Amino acid sequence: MAANASVPRRQRRGFGPAVPALVLLALFFVIPVVSLLLRSILEPEFGLQNYAELFATSTYARVLYNTFLVAFVVTAVSLLLGYPVAWLLAIMPQRYANLVLAIILVSMWTNLLARTYAWMVLLQRTGLINTTLMKLGLISEPLALVKNLTGVTIGMTYIMLPFIILPLYASIRAIDPTTLQAAALCGAGRWQAFRRVLLPLSAPGAAAGGLMVFVMSLGYFVTPALLGSASQMMLAEMIAQLVQSLLNWGLGSAAAFILLTVTLALYAVQIRFFGGMR
C-alpha cells in the first residue's frame, strides 16, 4: 500500500514545472473553446438553430462538402505520393537520405505565402504549365487550374506532403530489413511484400501522417484563400467571413465547433486503431 501511495504523490510533484504551460492553456485555449461552444448555442438565442442553419442552408452545406472533399483528396494523394518517397528514403544510403530529407525540410521551412504565390504563377491561365501544354499542342485552351478547388488541392498537397513523408519514413525505418528479406525468400515479390508486410507494418505511420494532413487541411486558410475562389469557399474562409464581415458570431462559432468535433473524433479513431501518435 505504502509503495502504491507513493506513486501518485511523485507524479503530482512532477506537475510542478508544467504549471505555467497548463495555466496558459487554460486561459487561452480551454476558456475560449468553451466560450465558443456557448456562443454557438446561445447567440442569438439558446438552441441548436446555428447548427441547423449550417446543415440546412445549401451554401453552407456546400462549403462543408468542399472542405471535406479537398481534405480527403489532399490526404489520399499525399499518401500515394508520399509512400514511394518514404520507402526510397528508408532504403537509400544514409547520406543521400539526409540530403533528400534536407530538401524536404527546406521546402517546409520556406515561407508559406511565397510557396503559394509560386503555385499561382505556375497554374494561372498564362502560367508556365498552361503555356507549355499549349506549345506542345496537348491543349488548345488554357486549363482552369487556379481560382478553383483544383488549384487549392494542388497547392495544399504540395504543402502537406512532408507531413506524410516524415512519420511514414520513421515507421518504415523501424521495420527490420531482415523481415523483408524473409518475405522475399518466402516468395513475395515487390508488390506482395509491400501489400502483405510493408503496408500493414507502416500503417501506424501512415495513419498518424494521414490524420495530421486531413485535420490540417480541414482548417487551412492561406492556400484556399489565394488559390481558391469565393464561389468555392472552404470552411476556414467561411468562418473568417462570418465573424469579420457578417459579425455573425453564433454561426461562426458553430462552424468552428464542428471542425473541432470532427478533429477530435478522428483522433479518437486513430488512437483506438493505431495507438495514437508515435
Add this chain to the structure above:
Amino acid sequence: MTPAFLSIRDLRQTYGSFVAVDDVSLEIPEGEFLTFLGPSGSGKSTTLYALAGFNEPTSGDILLKGASILATPSHKRNIGMVFQRYTLFPHLNVRENVAFPLRVRGQAEREIAARVDQMLALVQLDAFADRMPGNLSGGQQQRVALARALAYDPPVLLMDEPLSALDKKLREEIQIEIRRIHRETGVTILYVTHDQEEALRLSDRIAVFNRGRIEQVGSGRDLYHNPATRFVAGFIGDSNFLDTAEVAVSGDRGRVVFPDGTAMGDLPVHRSAPGGGATAAQVMVRPQSLRLAAAGLPVRVLDVTFLGDTSTVQFRTGWGQEIWMRAGAEEIAGLSPDATAHLGWTAGESHLFV
C-alpha cells in the same frame, strides 16, 4: 561427371579491396546437412547470402540441379531460410506466418490450412497457432520460422546462426529437434554457425571457413582426427601447439627436436595451405592425448584444476610454453604445483604442421 544436387563453384565476393569470400567451391549431395563453421567475418554468412540472392557474387556460380540460380531473384528461388534475427511477421499470428509463403503462391484455402497444420505438427507448435509472435519465446519463434521456411517444400534450407540468441539448454533442445526434422523431411540443409559443438552435433559434413576460404571439408571425426591445417586443428576441439627447434620430414612422417632438446619421431605431417598464418613448424597434440610418462618431455606443473569427471593440469615446458592436459583424477593424483613431470603421447595422435 554429373553435377551434384547443389554446386558452389569458385564463388568470390569482394567489397572494394576486401575479399569476403575467396574462391569457395563445394559440391553438396541432396539431403545432406552441411555446416559452414568459422569465426565471424570468415565468409560463411556471405556465402549463404549469395545462395539466398541477397548479394550478387563478384564471380563464380551456384548451380541447383545443374542450372545456375544467380540470375533468379530471391523471391523466385524457392529456397527456405531461417535467420539469426527473429523475422516472423509481427502483425500476423503463427498460423498466418506459416501460411504466408503459400498465400503468396496463391494456393487454395483448403490446401493452405492442411499444410499449415502439418507444418505446425512438425515443429510441435500446434497449440500455439493463434498466438502472435510477440507472445512467443525466442525458441518458439525460431521453430515457427522453421515451419514457415519448410511450408513450401524448398529443395534447400538455409539456416544462418538460428540459435545464437538462445541460451545453451534451449539451444541443445532445438538442435535435437532440427536433427529430427532433417531426418523426417530429407531436406538439404546448409547451416551457418561459429559454435563447433553445434556443428559437430548437427552435421553430416562441416566446411571450416577462415578468411573467406574453406580450410577443410569433412565429417566431424575427419576434422578432429585429421585436421588439414593448423587453423582447423585449433578450431575443432581443444589443442596444444608446441614450438620446435629442428624438423626433418621424410614422406608423410616427420621427426622433431623441441627447443629443450627432447626429440620425437614418426609424427604425421601436414603442410599448411599458402597464406595459413604462422610459418614456423609446430606440433599439435590434444590435451587428452597427453600422458604422464617415465621419460618424455620434461615439464613443471603450474596448476591442477578438479572438474568432476576430469581434471586439467597446466604445465610449463623447459622453453617457457604453457600446455595443458586433461586426465582422470587417479592419473594425476600425485601432481601438485611446482612438481616436475615428464609428458608423453602416441606419435600418431599428434600432428606436425610445417
